[in-house]
Amino acid sequence: MNIVTALLKTSIGKKVIMALTGVVLVGFIFGHLVGNLQIFSDPEKINAYAHFLQSLGPALWAIRLFLLVCVGLHIWMAILLWYENKKARPRDYAANHTIQASYASRTMKYSGLIVLAFLLYHIAHFTVKSTNPEFHEMTWTLADGTVVLDVHLMMVVGFSSLPVSLFYILSVGLLSLHLSHGFQSMFQSIGLRTETWGRGLKVVAIVLSLAYFAGNAAIPLSVLTGKVCRPASVEAAAESVSTSLNTHSE
Amino acid sequence: MKVKIKVWRQKDQESKGGFKIYDSPELNPNMSFLEMLDVVNEYLTDQGEEPIAFDHDCREGICGTCSLVIDGKPHGPHQGVATCQTYMRSFQDGDVITVEPFRAEPFPVIKDLVVNRKPFDKIMQAGGFVTVRTGSAPDANAIPISKEVADTAMDAAACIGCGACVAACKNASAMLFVAAKASQLNSLPQGQAEKDDRVINMVAAMDEAGFGNCTNQYECSAVCPKLITHDFISQLNRDFVAATVRKSFKSKPSTAKV
Known part of the structure:
Protein backbone atom coordinates (compact mmCIF):
# COMPACT_ATOMS: atom_id res chain seq x y z
CA MET A 1 0.00 0.00 0.00
CA ASN A 2 1.51 3.34 -0.96
CA ILE A 3 1.15 6.55 1.01
CA VAL A 4 -1.64 8.06 -1.11
CA THR A 5 -3.85 4.95 -0.89
CA ALA A 6 -3.16 4.68 2.84
CA LEU A 7 -4.12 8.32 3.37
CA LEU A 8 -7.32 8.20 1.36
CA LYS A 9 -8.53 4.65 2.00
CA THR A 10 -7.74 3.72 5.60
CA SER A 11 -9.48 5.03 8.69
CA ILE A 12 -6.22 6.28 10.22
CA GLY A 13 -5.11 7.80 6.90
CA LYS A 14 -8.27 9.90 6.70
CA LYS A 15 -7.72 11.08 10.25
CA VAL A 16 -4.13 12.00 9.37
CA ILE A 17 -5.44 14.12 6.48
CA MET A 18 -7.88 15.80 8.89
CA ALA A 19 -4.98 16.51 11.25
CA LEU A 20 -2.50 17.79 8.66
CA THR A 21 -5.02 20.04 6.90
CA GLY A 22 -6.09 21.12 10.40
CA VAL A 23 -2.54 22.23 11.20
CA VAL A 24 -2.46 24.35 8.03
CA LEU A 25 -5.87 25.89 8.76
CA VAL A 26 -5.00 26.66 12.39
CA GLY A 27 -1.83 28.37 11.18
CA PHE A 28 -3.84 30.33 8.65
CA ILE A 29 -6.57 31.54 11.02
CA PHE A 30 -4.02 32.76 13.55
CA GLY A 31 -2.02 34.55 10.86
CA HIS A 32 -5.27 36.06 9.60
CA LEU A 33 -6.21 37.20 13.10
CA VAL A 34 -2.85 38.88 13.67
CA GLY A 35 -3.23 40.68 10.32
CA ASN A 36 -6.73 41.84 11.23
CA LEU A 37 -5.69 43.14 14.64
CA GLN A 38 -3.86 45.92 12.79
CA ILE A 39 -7.28 47.58 12.61
CA PHE A 40 -6.53 48.88 16.09
CA SER A 41 -3.63 50.86 14.65
CA ASP A 42 -3.66 53.65 12.09
CA PRO A 43 -5.68 52.93 8.86
CA GLU A 44 -2.38 53.34 6.98
CA LYS A 45 -1.04 50.19 8.67
CA ILE A 46 -3.75 47.68 7.72
CA ASN A 47 -4.22 49.21 4.28
CA ALA A 48 -0.52 48.91 3.52
CA TYR A 49 -0.56 45.31 4.81
CA ALA A 50 -3.57 44.45 2.64
CA HIS A 51 -1.86 46.07 -0.34
CA PHE A 52 1.29 44.03 0.35
CA LEU A 53 -0.80 40.79 0.29
CA GLN A 54 -2.57 41.88 -2.91
CA SER A 55 0.73 42.70 -4.57
CA LEU A 56 2.03 39.16 -4.06
CA GLY A 57 0.38 38.32 -7.39
CA PRO A 58 0.95 34.67 -8.38
CA ALA A 59 2.18 33.82 -4.86
CA LEU A 60 -1.13 35.04 -3.44
CA TRP A 61 -3.00 32.74 -5.81
CA ALA A 62 -0.70 29.83 -4.92
CA ILE A 63 -1.45 30.40 -1.22
CA ARG A 64 -5.17 30.72 -1.90
CA LEU A 65 -5.18 27.53 -3.95
CA PHE A 66 -3.24 25.66 -1.25
CA LEU A 67 -5.69 26.83 1.43
CA LEU A 68 -8.63 25.90 -0.76
CA VAL A 69 -7.20 22.39 -1.26
CA CYS A 70 -6.73 22.06 2.52
CA VAL A 71 -10.28 23.23 3.26
CA GLY A 72 -11.61 20.93 0.54
CA LEU A 73 -9.74 17.90 1.85
CA HIS A 74 -10.74 18.70 5.44
CA ILE A 75 -14.42 18.79 4.46
CA TRP A 76 -14.22 15.83 2.11
CA MET A 77 -12.60 13.64 4.78
CA ALA A 78 -15.09 14.89 7.38
CA ILE A 79 -17.98 13.79 5.17
CA LEU A 80 -16.42 10.36 4.50
CA LEU A 81 -15.68 9.82 8.20
CA TRP A 82 -19.15 10.98 9.23
CA TYR A 83 -20.75 8.63 6.70
CA GLU A 84 -18.67 5.65 7.82
CA ASN A 85 -19.33 6.40 11.49
CA LYS A 86 -23.05 6.61 10.85
CA LYS A 87 -22.97 3.27 9.05
CA ALA A 88 -21.02 1.62 11.89
CA ARG A 89 -23.81 2.35 14.42
CA PRO A 90 -27.12 1.93 12.56
CA ARG A 91 -29.19 1.69 15.74
CA ASP A 92 -28.49 4.05 18.62
CA TYR A 93 -28.92 3.24 22.30
CA ALA A 94 -32.23 3.88 24.02
CA ALA A 95 -30.35 5.21 27.04
CA ASN A 96 -27.80 7.64 25.69
CA HIS A 97 -24.88 8.36 27.89
CA THR A 98 -21.77 10.49 27.53
CA ILE A 99 -18.92 9.90 29.93
CA GLN A 100 -16.07 12.21 29.04
CA ALA A 101 -16.50 13.31 25.43
CA SER A 102 -16.41 17.11 25.45
CA TYR A 103 -19.26 19.22 24.10
CA ALA A 104 -16.92 20.57 21.42
CA SER A 105 -15.97 17.07 20.27
CA ARG A 106 -19.62 16.02 19.98
CA THR A 107 -20.60 19.06 17.92
CA MET A 108 -17.67 19.19 15.48
CA LYS A 109 -19.87 18.58 12.44
CA TYR A 110 -22.35 21.30 13.37
CA SER A 111 -19.73 23.89 14.33
CA GLY A 112 -17.86 22.94 11.15
CA LEU A 113 -20.92 23.41 8.96
CA ILE A 114 -21.75 26.83 10.37
CA VAL A 115 -18.12 27.87 10.03
CA LEU A 116 -18.25 26.74 6.38
CA ALA A 117 -21.35 28.89 5.79
CA PHE A 118 -19.52 31.75 7.49
CA LEU A 119 -16.43 31.18 5.34
CA LEU A 120 -18.50 31.46 2.14
CA TYR A 121 -20.16 34.64 3.39
CA HIS A 122 -16.83 36.06 4.57
CA GLY A 158 -18.98 46.14 7.25
CA PHE A 159 -19.17 45.76 11.02
CA SER A 160 -21.44 48.78 11.50
CA SER A 161 -24.27 46.40 10.61
CA LEU A 162 -25.45 44.68 13.78
CA PRO A 163 -26.67 41.42 12.13
CA VAL A 164 -23.38 41.07 10.23
CA SER A 165 -21.37 41.63 13.39
CA LEU A 166 -23.45 39.19 15.38
CA PHE A 167 -23.03 36.53 12.71
CA TYR A 168 -19.26 37.12 12.74
CA ILE A 169 -19.10 36.82 16.52
CA LEU A 170 -21.24 33.67 16.54
CA SER A 171 -19.13 32.10 13.81
CA VAL A 172 -15.76 32.82 15.38
CA GLY A 173 -17.24 31.50 18.64
CA LEU A 174 -18.11 28.22 16.94
CA LEU A 175 -14.73 28.16 15.21
CA SER A 176 -13.09 28.55 18.62
CA LEU A 177 -15.18 25.66 19.94
CA HIS A 178 -14.18 23.59 16.89
CA LEU A 179 -10.57 24.54 17.55
CA SER A 180 -10.66 23.56 21.23
CA HIS A 181 -11.22 19.92 20.23
CA GLY A 182 -9.45 19.99 16.88
CA PHE A 183 -6.21 21.40 18.23
CA GLN A 184 -5.82 18.51 20.68
CA SER A 185 -7.23 15.97 18.27
CA MET A 186 -4.67 16.56 15.55
CA PHE A 187 -1.82 15.59 17.86
CA GLN A 188 -3.62 12.36 18.77
CA SER A 189 -4.38 11.51 15.14
CA ILE A 190 -0.76 11.68 14.06
CA GLY A 191 0.32 9.86 17.20
CA LEU A 192 2.10 12.60 19.12
CA ARG A 193 -0.28 13.02 22.07
CA THR A 194 0.18 11.01 25.26
CA GLU A 195 -1.12 11.38 28.82
CA THR A 196 2.37 12.59 29.75
CA TRP A 197 1.63 15.98 28.21
CA GLY A 198 -2.05 15.56 27.25
CA ARG A 199 -3.30 17.75 30.11
CA GLY A 200 -0.91 20.52 29.13
CA LEU A 201 -2.08 20.20 25.54
CA LYS A 202 -5.70 20.53 26.65
CA VAL A 203 -4.91 23.73 28.55
CA VAL A 204 -3.01 25.12 25.55
CA ALA A 205 -5.94 24.26 23.25
CA ILE A 206 -8.45 26.02 25.50
CA VAL A 207 -6.25 29.10 26.00
CA LEU A 208 -5.61 29.33 22.24
CA SER A 209 -9.33 29.01 21.49
CA LEU A 210 -10.26 31.69 24.00
CA ALA A 211 -7.52 34.01 22.72
CA TYR A 212 -8.70 33.41 19.17
CA PHE A 213 -12.28 34.22 20.11
CA ALA A 214 -11.33 37.31 22.12
CA GLY A 215 -9.16 38.67 19.30
CA ASN A 216 -11.79 38.15 16.65
CA ALA A 217 -14.80 39.28 18.65
CA ALA A 218 -12.93 42.45 19.65
CA ILE A 219 -12.99 43.77 16.07
CA PRO A 220 -16.78 43.92 15.40
CA LEU A 221 -17.43 44.88 19.03
CA SER A 222 -14.99 47.77 18.80
CA VAL A 223 -16.58 48.99 15.59
CA LEU A 224 -20.10 48.71 17.03
CA THR A 225 -19.16 50.57 20.20
CA GLY A 226 -17.28 53.20 18.25
CA LYS A 227 -13.86 52.31 19.70
CA VAL A 228 -12.61 51.72 16.17
CA CYS A 229 -13.70 54.45 13.78
CA ARG A 230 -12.31 56.65 11.04
CA PRO A 231 -9.80 59.24 12.26
CA ALA A 232 -11.36 62.74 12.18
CA SER A 233 -8.82 64.06 9.65
CA VAL A 234 -9.59 61.18 7.27
CA GLU A 235 -13.33 61.68 7.69
CA ALA A 236 -13.03 65.36 6.77
CA ALA A 237 -11.02 64.50 3.67
CA ALA A 238 -13.50 61.78 2.66
CA GLU A 239 -16.36 64.22 3.21
CA SER A 240 -14.86 66.74 0.80
CA VAL A 241 -14.20 63.99 -1.79
CA SER A 242 -17.76 62.69 -1.61
CA THR A 243 -19.16 66.23 -1.82
CA SER A 244 -17.09 66.89 -4.91
CA LEU A 245 -18.20 63.56 -6.36
CA ASN A 246 -21.83 64.47 -5.67
CA THR A 247 -21.37 67.83 -7.29
CA HIS A 248 -19.92 66.06 -10.30
CA SER A 249 -22.83 63.64 -10.63
CA GLU A 250 -25.29 66.46 -10.27
CA MET B 1 -34.49 -5.10 46.86
CA LYS B 2 -36.48 -5.19 43.64
CA VAL B 3 -35.82 -3.51 40.30
CA LYS B 4 -37.51 -3.25 36.94
CA ILE B 5 -35.41 -4.15 33.92
CA LYS B 6 -36.14 -2.70 30.52
CA VAL B 7 -34.38 -5.25 28.38
CA TRP B 8 -33.82 -5.75 24.65
CA ARG B 9 -35.51 -8.91 23.36
CA GLN B 10 -34.72 -10.18 19.88
CA LYS B 11 -35.51 -13.71 18.70
CA ASP B 12 -32.64 -14.04 16.22
CA GLN B 13 -30.39 -12.01 13.95
CA GLU B 14 -33.14 -11.49 11.37
CA SER B 15 -35.93 -10.48 13.78
CA LYS B 16 -36.67 -6.88 14.54
CA GLY B 17 -36.50 -6.92 18.32
CA GLY B 18 -37.77 -4.47 20.92
CA PHE B 19 -37.73 -3.56 24.60
CA LYS B 20 -39.66 -5.44 27.26
CA ILE B 21 -40.01 -4.46 30.90
CA TYR B 22 -39.78 -7.11 33.62
CA ASP B 23 -40.17 -6.86 37.39
CA SER B 24 -37.40 -8.71 39.17
CA PRO B 25 -38.21 -11.04 42.05
CA GLU B 26 -36.76 -10.14 45.46
CA LEU B 27 -32.97 -9.67 45.03
CA ASN B 28 -29.98 -9.73 47.35
CA PRO B 29 -28.09 -6.45 46.90
CA ASN B 30 -24.82 -8.39 46.87
CA MET B 31 -25.78 -10.31 43.75
CA SER B 32 -23.80 -9.48 40.64
CA PHE B 33 -25.69 -8.02 37.70
CA LEU B 34 -25.45 -11.38 35.94
CA GLU B 35 -26.80 -13.22 39.00
CA MET B 36 -29.73 -10.81 38.96
CA LEU B 37 -30.36 -11.82 35.33
CA ASP B 38 -30.10 -15.51 36.35
CA VAL B 39 -32.79 -14.94 38.98
CA VAL B 40 -35.01 -13.08 36.53
CA ASN B 41 -34.50 -15.88 34.01
CA GLU B 42 -35.53 -18.52 36.54
CA TYR B 43 -38.64 -16.50 37.21
CA LEU B 44 -39.33 -16.11 33.44
CA THR B 45 -38.86 -19.86 32.91
CA ASP B 46 -41.38 -20.55 35.69
CA GLN B 47 -43.79 -18.21 33.92
CA GLY B 48 -43.31 -20.18 30.71
CA GLU B 49 -41.49 -17.32 29.01
CA GLU B 50 -38.21 -17.59 27.07
CA PRO B 51 -35.27 -16.64 29.35
CA ILE B 52 -33.15 -13.60 28.40
CA ALA B 53 -30.05 -14.67 26.46
CA PHE B 54 -26.82 -12.97 27.59
CA ASP B 55 -23.09 -13.72 27.30
CA HIS B 56 -21.14 -14.79 30.38
CA ASP B 57 -18.32 -17.12 31.28
CA CYS B 58 -15.71 -16.64 34.02
CA ARG B 59 -17.73 -14.13 36.05
CA GLU B 60 -14.53 -12.78 37.58
CA GLY B 61 -13.66 -10.05 35.11
CA ILE B 62 -10.90 -11.75 33.16
CA CYS B 63 -12.47 -13.56 30.20
CA GLY B 64 -14.13 -10.69 28.35
CA THR B 65 -17.27 -12.65 27.57
CA CYS B 66 -19.88 -10.61 29.40
CA SER B 67 -21.13 -7.52 27.66
CA LEU B 68 -24.35 -5.47 28.12
CA VAL B 69 -24.93 -1.74 27.97
CA ILE B 70 -26.49 -0.83 31.31
CA ASP B 71 -28.30 2.53 31.39
CA GLY B 72 -26.32 3.62 28.35
CA LYS B 73 -22.89 2.64 29.69
CA PRO B 74 -21.12 -0.60 28.74
CA HIS B 75 -20.41 -2.77 31.80
CA GLY B 76 -22.57 -0.64 34.07
CA PRO B 77 -22.05 2.42 36.23
CA HIS B 78 -18.57 1.77 37.63
CA GLN B 79 -15.10 2.29 36.24
CA GLY B 80 -12.64 -0.51 35.61
CA VAL B 81 -14.99 -3.46 36.12
CA ALA B 82 -16.90 -5.77 33.80
CA THR B 83 -20.66 -6.44 34.03
CA CYS B 84 -19.97 -9.61 36.04
CA GLN B 85 -18.34 -7.50 38.77
CA THR B 86 -21.13 -4.94 38.87
CA TYR B 87 -23.31 -5.56 41.92
CA MET B 88 -26.96 -4.81 42.51
CA ARG B 89 -26.03 -2.65 45.53
CA SER B 90 -24.94 -0.06 42.94
CA PHE B 91 -28.61 0.46 42.08
CA GLN B 92 -31.52 1.73 44.14
CA ASP B 93 -34.55 -0.29 45.13
CA GLY B 94 -37.23 0.25 42.49
CA ASP B 95 -34.83 1.50 39.78
CA VAL B 96 -35.74 0.96 36.13
CA ILE B 97 -32.53 -0.35 34.53
CA THR B 98 -32.20 -0.26 30.74
CA VAL B 99 -30.21 -3.24 29.45
CA GLU B 100 -29.17 -3.24 25.80
CA PRO B 101 -26.79 -5.25 23.65
CA PHE B 102 -23.56 -3.69 22.30
CA ARG B 103 -24.60 -1.71 19.24
CA ALA B 104 -22.29 -1.79 16.21
CA GLU B 105 -22.75 -2.85 12.61
CA PRO B 106 -19.89 -5.39 12.84
CA PHE B 107 -21.43 -6.83 16.06
CA PRO B 108 -24.85 -8.11 14.91
CA VAL B 109 -27.27 -9.19 17.64
CA ILE B 110 -27.58 -12.99 17.60
CA LYS B 111 -30.26 -13.16 20.28
CA ASP B 112 -31.50 -10.74 22.96
CA LEU B 113 -28.31 -9.37 24.52
CA VAL B 114 -25.86 -11.66 22.74
CA VAL B 115 -23.84 -10.12 19.91
CA ASN B 116 -21.40 -11.72 17.48
CA ARG B 117 -17.93 -10.36 18.20
CA LYS B 118 -16.20 -12.45 15.52
CA PRO B 119 -14.64 -9.41 13.75
CA PHE B 120 -12.30 -9.16 16.76
CA ASP B 121 -11.00 -12.65 15.97
CA LYS B 122 -10.46 -11.61 12.36
CA ILE B 123 -8.42 -8.62 13.54
CA MET B 124 -6.34 -10.87 15.80
CA GLN B 125 -5.71 -13.29 12.93
CA ALA B 126 -4.66 -10.38 10.71
CA GLY B 127 -2.07 -9.52 13.37
CA GLY B 128 -0.19 -12.64 12.35
CA PHE B 129 2.67 -14.25 14.22
CA VAL B 130 5.79 -13.33 16.17
CA THR B 131 9.06 -14.80 14.97
CA VAL B 132 10.64 -16.82 17.80
CA ARG B 133 13.38 -19.36 17.91
CA THR B 134 11.84 -22.79 18.39
CA GLY B 135 13.58 -25.65 20.10
CA SER B 136 14.65 -25.73 23.70
CA ALA B 137 13.34 -23.06 26.04
CA PRO B 138 15.33 -19.80 25.67
CA ASP B 139 17.36 -18.48 28.58
CA ALA B 140 15.34 -16.26 30.85
CA ASN B 141 16.20 -12.59 30.43
CA ALA B 142 18.30 -13.27 27.34
CA ILE B 143 16.68 -10.18 25.80
CA PRO B 144 16.97 -7.16 28.10
CA ILE B 145 13.67 -5.29 28.44
CA SER B 146 13.36 -2.27 30.68
CA LYS B 147 10.77 -2.36 33.45
CA GLU B 148 8.90 0.58 31.89
CA VAL B 149 8.60 -1.14 28.50
CA ALA B 150 7.53 -4.40 30.09
CA ASP B 151 4.89 -2.57 32.15
CA THR B 152 3.55 -0.73 29.09
CA ALA B 153 3.29 -3.97 27.13
CA MET B 154 1.54 -5.57 30.11
CA ASP B 155 -0.94 -2.65 30.30
CA ALA B 156 -1.82 -3.26 26.65
CA ALA B 157 -1.96 -7.02 27.15
CA ALA B 158 -4.58 -6.55 29.89
CA CYS B 159 -7.19 -6.13 27.13
CA ILE B 160 -9.76 -8.90 27.51
CA GLY B 161 -11.32 -8.20 24.11
CA CYS B 162 -14.83 -7.64 25.47
CA GLY B 163 -15.71 -4.94 22.92
CA ALA B 164 -16.93 -2.34 25.42
CA CYS B 165 -14.72 0.22 23.64
CA VAL B 166 -16.71 -0.34 20.44
CA ALA B 167 -19.99 -0.21 22.34
CA ALA B 168 -19.15 3.06 24.08
CA CYS B 169 -17.61 4.84 21.09
CA LYS B 170 -19.94 7.37 19.48
CA ASN B 171 -18.78 5.96 16.13
CA ALA B 172 -18.51 2.26 17.05
CA SER B 173 -14.77 2.42 16.45
CA ALA B 174 -12.56 -0.51 17.50
CA MET B 175 -9.40 1.59 17.78
CA LEU B 176 -8.79 0.96 21.49
CA PHE B 177 -8.99 -2.81 21.02
CA VAL B 178 -6.76 -2.80 17.93
CA ALA B 179 -4.35 -0.35 19.54
CA ALA B 180 -4.03 -2.48 22.68
CA LYS B 181 -3.54 -5.71 20.77
CA ALA B 182 -1.00 -4.21 18.37
CA SER B 183 0.88 -2.22 21.03
CA GLN B 184 1.24 -5.24 23.27
CA LEU B 185 3.65 -6.75 20.71
CA ASN B 186 4.88 -3.52 19.13
CA SER B 187 6.22 -2.34 22.49
CA LEU B 188 8.44 -5.39 22.97
CA PRO B 189 11.67 -6.31 21.16
CA GLN B 190 10.17 -9.70 20.24
CA GLY B 191 7.45 -7.93 18.28
CA GLN B 192 9.73 -5.74 16.16
CA ALA B 193 10.34 -8.14 13.24
CA GLU B 194 6.72 -8.09 12.04
CA LYS B 195 5.74 -4.72 13.49
CA ASP B 196 5.00 -2.85 10.26
CA ASP B 197 3.02 -5.70 8.70
CA ARG B 198 1.13 -6.28 11.92
CA VAL B 199 0.01 -2.66 12.21
CA ILE B 200 -1.01 -2.32 8.57
CA ASN B 201 -2.82 -5.67 8.45
CA MET B 202 -4.70 -5.19 11.73
CA VAL B 203 -5.88 -1.73 10.70
CA ALA B 204 -6.95 -3.14 7.33
CA ALA B 205 -8.94 -5.91 9.05
CA MET B 206 -10.53 -3.34 11.35
CA ASP B 207 -11.58 -1.15 8.40
CA GLU B 208 -12.76 -4.20 6.45
CA ALA B 209 -15.05 -5.26 9.31
CA GLY B 210 -16.89 -1.92 9.12
CA PHE B 211 -16.03 -0.34 12.46
CA GLY B 212 -16.28 3.45 12.66
CA ASN B 213 -13.42 5.93 12.92
CA CYS B 214 -11.83 7.35 16.04
CA THR B 215 -12.81 10.95 16.76
CA ASN B 216 -10.58 11.23 19.83
CA GLN B 217 -13.37 11.54 22.38
CA TYR B 218 -11.99 8.79 24.62
CA GLU B 219 -15.30 7.25 25.63
CA CYS B 220 -13.57 3.89 25.02
CA SER B 221 -10.93 4.18 27.71
CA ALA B 222 -13.54 5.56 30.12
CA VAL B 223 -15.55 2.32 29.96
CA CYS B 224 -12.71 -0.17 29.52
CA PRO B 225 -12.98 -2.74 32.32
CA LYS B 226 -9.18 -3.04 32.22
CA LEU B 227 -8.67 0.77 32.12
CA ILE B 228 -6.58 0.60 28.95
CA THR B 229 -5.40 4.08 28.08
CA HIS B 230 -6.09 5.83 24.78
CA ASP B 231 -2.36 6.55 24.65
CA PHE B 232 -2.21 3.23 22.82
CA ILE B 233 -4.44 4.72 20.09
CA SER B 234 -1.91 7.50 19.68
CA GLN B 235 0.83 4.85 19.52
CA LEU B 236 -1.12 2.89 16.89
CA ASN B 237 -1.57 6.04 14.80
CA ARG B 238 2.15 6.78 15.05
CA ASP B 239 3.11 3.18 14.23
CA PHE B 240 0.69 3.13 11.29
CA VAL B 241 2.08 6.35 9.80
CA ALA B 242 5.67 5.15 10.25
CA ALA B 243 4.90 1.69 8.84
CA THR B 244 3.18 3.16 5.78
CA VAL B 245 6.03 5.57 5.07
CA ARG B 246 8.67 2.88 5.53
CA LYS B 247 6.80 0.37 3.37
CA SER B 248 6.27 2.91 0.60
CA PHE B 249 9.99 3.50 0.15
CA LYS B 250 11.55 0.20 1.16
CA SER B 251 13.00 -1.91 -1.67
CA LYS B 252 11.47 -5.35 -1.95
CA PRO B 253 13.41 -8.63 -2.02
CA SER B 254 14.03 -9.98 -5.51
CA THR B 255 11.48 -12.44 -6.81
CA ALA B 256 13.50 -13.35 -9.93
CA LYS B 257 14.15 -17.05 -10.38
CA VAL B 258 17.81 -17.98 -10.65
Missing part, protein backbone atom coordinates in the same frame (compact mmCIF):
# COMPACT_ATOMS: atom_id res chain seq x y z
CA ILE A 123 -15.27 35.55 1.13
CA ALA A 124 -18.31 37.10 -0.58
CA HIS A 125 -18.22 39.97 1.94
CA PHE A 126 -14.57 41.04 2.00
CA THR A 127 -12.69 39.15 -0.75
CA VAL A 128 -15.06 39.10 -3.73
CA LYS A 129 -17.14 41.95 -2.23
CA SER A 130 -20.27 40.72 -4.00
CA THR A 131 -22.45 41.46 -0.95
CA ASN A 132 -21.09 45.02 -0.75
CA PRO A 133 -20.02 46.21 -4.25
CA GLU A 134 -19.38 49.68 -2.83
CA PHE A 135 -16.22 48.26 -1.16
CA HIS A 136 -14.56 48.33 -4.60
CA GLU A 137 -14.85 52.12 -4.60
CA MET A 138 -13.20 52.64 -1.23
CA THR A 139 -9.66 53.75 -1.82
CA TRP A 140 -6.86 55.03 0.35
CA THR A 141 -3.70 56.86 -0.64
CA LEU A 142 -0.64 55.42 1.08
CA ALA A 143 2.17 57.65 2.35
CA ASP A 144 4.15 56.93 -0.83
CA GLY A 145 1.23 58.03 -2.97
CA THR A 146 -0.01 54.59 -4.08
CA VAL A 147 -3.79 54.38 -4.24
CA VAL A 148 -4.94 51.13 -2.60
CA LEU A 149 -8.17 49.56 -1.33
CA ASP A 150 -9.30 51.04 1.98
CA VAL A 151 -9.61 47.87 4.04
CA HIS A 152 -9.95 49.90 7.22
CA LEU A 153 -13.07 51.61 5.90
CA MET A 154 -14.43 48.30 4.56
CA MET A 155 -14.18 46.79 8.03
CA VAL A 156 -15.69 49.82 9.76
CA VAL A 157 -18.59 49.93 7.30
